[in-house]
Amino acid sequence: MSRRTPRLLAATLALAALTLGACAEKTSETPAPSGSPTTAAFPVTVGSLTLEQRPEKIVSLSASATEMLYAVGAGPQVTAVDDQSNYPADAPKTDLSGYQPNAEAIAAKNPDLVVLSDDRNKIVDQLAALKIPVYLTPAAQTLDDSYRQITELGLLTGNATAGADVVQRMKDDIAKISAEVPQRVQAPTYFHELGPELYTATSKTFIGSIYALAGLENIADAADADGKSGGYPQLSQEVIVQANPDFVFLSDVKCCQQSAATVKARSGWSGINAVRNDQIVELDDDVASRWGPRVVDLLRAIVDATNK
Template identity: 65%
Template structure:
């Protein structure tokens, strides 16, 4: 799918998911460094192509998802700067650094001993590497296992392996319980997931789509993905015809979408999801990130599914 064919909102949503990417000194010993967890106390450590001689204490995160991961594993105290879209948790040290169009010089000026990001925009990885600044890349997850792996690797790099392991286990346990509680239905419920008001959506082949499959839902956008991009733009006519049982809005904060705005769209009042009030307003941020709060997204999906009368 060409970026030029996307609406501004949809492009931003895909970028947040790390899917629009195509469109100094090394760590040193610091007596004030947070104590690493036992499983990762020994340095140097190596994850992929990244080797750290000592526990990093000046971490820069240029991805909202990795920012959430770092704070969730107890490495927040080591994070000295995050990008302008990292808005969770509230205590994250937000700056004007960009994760979409990163500036290597601006990043290097903050003397990080580890940079974490999701996309290699502007060839920033090579530029930072040339400055001998370690860079860990956590691309958009394709599966939940990708999320777990990234959390684990960040735990190893930051000295919080035990905390990372505990976090991933909690996520797995929580998701397993949520999925277990999903009502069994002879005929799967159908759903439409909205990225923006111009009707861009996701298919079952995407990370987001896979979460809905866990809840046993059938995606009405799959048939519209004739180019296999995973992110088709649907038509109002096709949606009315598909008549989904549930509609999930991932454009509530950005674009003010709600049950009322959807109901006001021409021809939409008769869609089952709309007429029965089964339109779920999601938090845009949670819906576009693959970190620890993915559990909250799955919970929203499962709770909405459970409220639909069999």
């Protein structure tokens, strides 16, 4: 998704998740086959939302939710997605905004289900007044949150079996990748960069939990010990240099043109272990900022980079 300001980025993810360009690279999740739903028993109820019939005109205003919908095989039912939904490449992208949602513009798409990541501008109430069903997929705090959202989207779209299959594949893949992490006497340390302003994510965030699966230690945890930054503190260059991380992971490559070369050129960074040992890892901004099925790809990228 396109880069927001650091504060907005932190707020979006501080609802709890991963955090940020466009990419349609190969993913470990194979989208479920399109066609007949795997489970079509309606009405279906998830929380306070009940759908009497299988939705055929779904509008997604969340890039993560769009990825989830296609993964469970609901792609043919998706008729419009927001301006940040760039994966898969054939998703019907529009100028609809998930950050400044407009009820009239959404209603003009005649949706029978709208999927949102959060309730900006009280859009849920506005759509409810228009009798348009809404399902919220707030930023995940844990992998279980991701699994739940995928499962529920499978149920709501009539693709329950496919949704369950996606979740099981994710769990199996994550377990397999985690098993490849070597037992170390001391965990390597890392700095995860959200933007060149040096905002980062602690271990208490969704992105931090993925790094924990890779057996890494986060240098940012001490900076937000009181939780006042919501898990997304801004570090100074001095703090990072003093912490001397073994790895630097960049999730601001496409949005902000950061790279191993730009990091090496930063004043005072030449002595950092990550720089001296060429352990600066350029991540895909989108994969590193969403909580859908491609978190498997994120974990794989981290583990592969740290196991060399």
